[in-house]
Amino acid sequence: MPKEFDDKHGTFVPPTERLREDKSDAIDPRKAEADCLLEKGIEQYQIRDTHHALKTLQHALELYRAVQDLPGEGRALSGLGLGYYALGNYPEAIACSRQSLTIAAQVGDRQTERQALANLGNAYRHMEDYPRAIDYKQRSLQVAQDIQDRRGEMAALNNLGMVYKAMGDSLQAIYYYKRSLTFARELKDLQVEGQVLRNLGNAYHAIADYAQTVECYEQLLMIARLLPDRHAEMQILKNLASACFMLGESLKAIDYHQQRLATAKRLKDHRHEEQALESLGIIFENLGNYQRAIDCYEQRLALAQAIKDHRLEQQALASIKTACYAIGDYSRANRYRTK
Numbered sequence: 001m002p003k004e005f006d007d008k009h010g011t012f013v014p015p016t017e018r019l020r021e022d023k024s025d026a027i028d029p030r031k032a033e034a035d036c037l038l039e040k041g042i043e044q045y046q047i048r049d050t051h052h053a054l055k056t057l058q059h060a061l062e063l064y065r066a067v068q069d070l071p072g073e074g075r076a077l078s079g080l081g082l083g084y085y086a087l088g089n090y091p092e093a094i095a096c097s098r099q100s101l102t103i104a105a106q107v108g109d110r111q112t113e114r115q116a117l118a119n120l121g122n123a124y125r126h127m128e129d130y131p132r133a134i135d136y137k138q139r140s141l142q143v144a145q146d147i148q149d150r151r152g153e154m155a156a157l158n159n160l161g162m163v164y165k166a167m168g169d170s171l172q173a174i175y176y177y178k179r180s181l182t183f184a185r186e187l188k189d190l191q192v193e194g195q196v197l198r199n200l201g202n203a204y205h206a207i208a209d210y211a212q213t214v215e216c217y218e219q220l221l222m223i224a225r226l227l228p229d230r231h232a233e234m235q236i237l238k239n240l241a242s243a244c245f246m247l248g249e250s251l252k253a254i255d256y257h258q259q260r261l262a263t264a265k266r267l268k269d270h271r272h273e274e275q276a277l278e279s280l281g282i283i284f285e286n287l288g289n290y291q292r293a294i295d296c297y298e299q300r301l302a303l304a305q306a307i308k309d310h311r312l313e314q315q316a317l318a319s320i321k322t323a324c325y326a327i328g329d330y331s332r333a334n335r336y337r338t339k
Helices: 029-046 050-066 068-087 090-107 110-126 132-148 148-169 170-186 190-206 210-226 228-246 250-267 271-286 290-306 310-326 331-335
Strands: none
Touching: 029 050, 029 068, 050 068, 068 090, 068 110, 090 110, 090 310, 110 132, 110 148, 110 190, 132 148, 148 170, 148 190, 170 190, 190 210, 190 228, 190 271, 210 228, 210 310, 228 250, 250 271, 310 331
């Protein structure tokens, strides 16, 4: 079974898309400063400088409160909710997002209302309060539909899928992922399309539908190569090989592992290189091709010795000896001694 892609986080919708400048208050220098700080805080959040983003957004919040600017206060609180969520501080994310939601409803700011609902849904999902997570996500979806925010709708659908996947209801997760995927393709958003395909592939994998898993991963592989993202590509190749192996398509599995091995060598990624060699050795053993298996294990041993990884070296030695014993080549097995 391959490790699933990291699907802890929801679809990212840039907060800047929620901002609308209000020129009528630009005469107040504190309001103008707060607007600049809000924009800066969002930019810091987008480049994952989260700690500085929180400080900047907190300063913006204080200024908005000083000038009694409720819409600005709601947006700053929504940004703080995103920041705390990114740091894994879910109670604080919930507290900020609830305040943001209250203000957004009061001033009729539907975009901030949608984002606050989305923040709450994500935070409750991580806290494993799935009924609340679904409620907030459904409300976020409804607001997105009401204001014809297609990106918000796409995000809500993907995140609903993630809640149901976390609950173990993969069929319902697949339903929402497919709807989200349609939006991603209509919007020509490769980043989100890749994220949804990853989630969809994992959901199919969870119900042992390996043919659909392979189909999703192969589409995802094309996206990773378009972007390009070589490290993501290696993980996708690993998952593709595993799913193909589960389908009994050993030759395809070998091909994907060999592609992963070649990429790992180019990137000097020793972890993926040794894992690919181990996986290839296991498949060759399973096919009864022990000589090819031993060749892979010997390459893995050489790599372990080159990087001075004693634990890995012992594992490689044990694999070689087992394969040698399987074909009765005891003299060769005896050349390799585990410590």
